[in-house]
Amino acid sequence: MINKIEYKIPYDKDAFGHIYQIINMINKKKYVGKDTGKTGCRWNGTLEGIIREYGYNLHLIRSMRKYDIKNFKRIVFDSAKDRKELNEKEKYWIAFYKSNNQRYGYNKSEGGDGGNTYINKTPEELQET
Incomplete structure (x- = not known):
């Protein structure tokens, strides 16, 4: 259960x-x-994104809406x-799981950067990535 x-x-x-x-x-x-606060803090933003369909990773948020949030699991596995x-x-870990490959996961970057690398790009720039 995701909660x-x-x-x-x-x-x-x-x-x-x-x-x-x-x-x-x-x-x-x-x-x-990655999360630098209490592990649940980042999750609250994801839940808000599911409700309003916005956020740092719409692919993940839309999948949670499509498949139902109860079909997702959260695991903390490294510090x-x-x-x-x-x-x-x-x-x-992103490379290990290949989770930045849409076939295997929902990550939008190789990680280590803070994410959101696509937010300030134009539609043309997004098509190039």
């Missing part, structure tokens, strides 16, 4: 940030992300001691 966070590692409240994935349990596509390590781990 519950599953931890594959012991929760480290002293960590700078955590790496998580959101898994579509129907088609097995994944989104890999980092600082921003550099967090960015490196996000890039590693």
